[in-house]
Amino acid sequence: MIEHRSHVYGVVAEFKTEHELVHAVEKTREAGYRRIEAYTPFPVEGLAEALALKRNNVPLITLIGGLTGGLGGFFFQYWVCVIAYPLNIGGRPLNSWPAFIPVTFELTVLGAALSAVFGMLALNGLPRPHHPLFNVHRFVKHATSDRFFLCIEARDPKFHLKDSAHFLKGLNASHINEVEDD
Amino acid sequence: MTEQDYKAPESIDRIRQRALIAGVVGLVICVIGIFKAPDRFFPSYLLAFMFVLGLSLGSLGLLMLQHLTGGNWGIIIRRPLESATRALALVAVLFVPIFFGMKYLYAAWLNAPSSGDGALSEFQRAYLTPNGFRVRAILYFVVWLILVFIFNRWSREQDVNREDRGLRRRFKMLAGPGIILYVFVMSFAAIDWVMSISPHWASTIYGFLFVVGQLISSMALMIAVVVLLSRTGPLSGVLQPRHIHDLGKLLLAFVMLWAYFSFSQLLIIWSGNQPEEITFYYSRLHSQWGVVAVLVLIFHFFVPFFLLLSRDLKRNTNLLPKIAVWLIFMRLVDLFWMTRPEFAPNAWPNLWDLAALLALGGLWFFVFAGQLKQLPLLPLGDPNLAEAIEHHEH
Numbered sequence: 014m015i016e017h018r019s020h021v022y023g024v025v026a027e028f029k030t031e032h033e034l035v036h037a038v039e040k041t042r043e044a045g046y047r048r049i050e051a052y053t054p055f056p057v058e059g060l061a062e063a064l065a066l067k068r069n070n071v072p073l074i075t076l077i078g079g080l081t082g083g084l085g086g087f088f089f090q091y092w093v094c095v096i097a098y099p100l101n102i103g104g105r106p107l108n109s110w111p112a113f114i115p116v117t118f119e120l121t122v123l124g125a126a127l128s129a130v131f132g133m134l135a136l137n138g139l140p141r142p143h144h145p146l147f148n149v150h151r152f153v154k155h156a157t158s159d160r161f162f163l164c165i166e167a168r169d170p171k172f173h174l175k176d177s178a179h180f181l182k183g184l185n186a187s188h189i190n191e192v193e194d195d
Numbered sequence: 196m197t198e199q200d201y202k203a204p205e206s207i208d209r210i211r212q213r214a215l216i217a218g219v220v221g222l223v224i225c226v227i228g229i230f231k232a233p234d235r236f237f238p239s240y241l242l243a244f245m246f247v248l249g250l251s252l253g254s255l256g257l258l259m260l261q262h263l264t265g266g267n268w269g270i271i272i273r274r275p276l277e278s279a280t281r282a283l284a285l286v287a288v289l290f291v292p293i294f295f296g297m298k299y300l301y302a303a304w305l306n307a308p309s310s311g312d313g314a315l316s317e318f319q320r321a322y323l324t325p326n327g328f329r330v331r332a333i334l335y336f337v338v339w340l341i342l343v344f345i346f347n348r349w350s351r352e353q354d355v356n357r358e359d360r361g362l363r364r365r366f367k368m369l370a371g372p373g374i375i376l377y378v379f380v381m382s383f384a385a386i387d388w389v390m391s392i393s394p395h396w397a398s399t400i401y402g403f404l405f406v407v408g409q410l411i412s413s414m415a416l417m418i419a420v421v422v423l424l425s426r427t428g429p430l431s432g433v434l435q436p437r438h439i440h441d442l443g444k445l446l447l448a449f450v451m452l453w454a455y456f457s458f459s460q461l462l463i464i465w466s467g468n469q470p471e472e473i474t475f476y477y478s479r480l481h482s483q484w485g486v487v488a489v490l491v492l493i494f495h496f497f498v499p500f501f502l503l504l505s506r507d508l509k510r511n512t513n514l515l516p517k518i519a520v521w522l523i524f525m526r527l528v529d530l531f532w533m534t535r536p537e538f539a540p541n542a543w544p545n546l547w548d549l550a551a552l553l554a555l556g557g558l559w560f561f562v563f564a565g566q567l568k569q570l571p572l573l574p575l576g577d578p579n580l581a582e583a584i585e586h587h588e589h
Contacts, residue, residue, distance in 0.1 A: 072506070076504070103468065105468075111458075111461060111462050111465045111466070112462070112465075112466065114458060114462065115462070
């Protein structure tokens with residue numbers, strides 16, 4: 014029956030070139046695997062499409078952050094100038110909105126930028142000091158320099174340690190490693 | 196890539212014909228306007244003139260910008276941009292009636308009292324003279340037309356000598372100083388032709404407002420034109436979502452820049468609250484003109500800004516041209532708001548506005564469409580053309 018061990022994270026295949034990797038990703042998806050991830054030392058053109066990565070929510074988070082910053086920036090000033098400390102400055106109306114715009118603008122940018130950075134980190138699950146793939150010696154040594162990796166994760170419904178490893182071997186992988194979970 | 200000639204489609208002749216009819220009908224009404232109501236006609240003519248000037252000059256600015264920065268977006272719209280700049284010859288001719296309408300447009304400095312209220316400063320008396328105005332106008336057009344001539348000539352050359360690498364360097368060398376020259380001269384032109392309507396009011400950012408407005412109208416026109424050409428013929432299969440995505444991003448950038456310039460001018464004058472400065476906004480932010488100001492703020496900035504934030508919309512060949520055409524319309528409303536309050540207390544366009552727009556817009560499009568047919572719609576000699584139009588979708 015299914016060889017499912019709880020301490021297996023997945024199986025990782027190593028490729029020598031980015032073309033082999035993109036090709037392998039396409040084949041793996043065609044075979045029905047969905048919980049897969051690719052690791053490369055540099056951005057590889059066409060890889061995101063091959064993985065069929067979904068659009069993420071960072072733009073939405075940025076928009077909400079920007080709107081919050083802008084509205085907050087405006088109404089803080091409104092509150093100070095109109096409600097809390099109404100002062101007559103050169104006969105101008107208390108709600109002198111043109112004077113509020115530069116700060117509103119700055120806080121829009123601040124809110125949008127901060128939420129973009131932290132939203133991106135949160136959606137990526139970062140910071141993350143350890144990852145099961147670090148248990149694979151060759152991965153640690155080569156993933157950031159000269160090799161391209163494809164991992165089929167154990168949570169994929171089609172995952173089967175031996176079959177999946179065999180499948181990856183058939184895609185011209187130079188090394189196959191089992192990834193232990195911890 | 197197989198060698199294609201990318202000729203403009205035949206359907207362009209129909210557009211040309213309609214534009215010509217509109218132009219001639221408009222011209223006839225304009226001639227009536229000159230004799231019947233010159234005091235109301237010339238402000239309308241000035242509005243229409245500044246609009247078509249913007250289509251040509253904005254294109255000149257974008258053309259130089261894309262030579263300077265490179266990028267696939269520029270290669271896709273380069274030939275339509277060049278066609279629009281060549282229509283500047285027509286715009287120069289269309290300036291002539293303004294010489295005859297000077298006494299209706301610039302009465303404030305032509306008939307300024309020599310002392311007391313409304314008197315000009317010593318510098319203004321030296322600068323704002325009828326002959327100075329005429330000589331400078333000719334000078335402005337000479338500078339722009341020389342730039343247009345050189346860029347178009349080299350572009351034609353490039354189609355023949357496709358291996359000439361030196362040509363690209365020359366394009367770049369001229370584009371940088373050319374942009375500075377264009378902005379500098381346009382700044383003076385805006386002062387002479389529009390700001391001098393109220394000679395006691397001055398703003399240093401005024402010329403930039405016109406420059407960025409011209410870039411908006413030109414970029415919007417280019418989006419509409421390339422999408423249209425991709426539907427009916429030579430650019431179908433060439434124009435990709437990534438191209439109009441880039442054009443949409445630039446349009447968004449120009450809309451933001453326009454808002455930034457407009458607001459900087461308002462903020463400084465509003466904060467200073469000096470009698471000689473604030474009158475400009477007093478007449479533009481109250482009663483009917485105040486309504487126009489709010490409409491410009493909402494429909495020239497907020498609505499396009501939030502719509503253009505969307506990535507999907509910028510890649511949508513159906514929606515992006517609609518927003519582009521909308522922005523061209525809002526450019527007209529903005530120019531109306533900038534140029535008219537000195538002449539009319541009520542903010543309603545009149546018959547002469549319609550006639551002048553029909554005449555100048557029609558003639559401009561007639562020339563523009565005719566120029567589009569002159570050369571292949573893509574710069575065949577550009578060394579980056581193949582890369583610009585290749586498909587890398589898997």
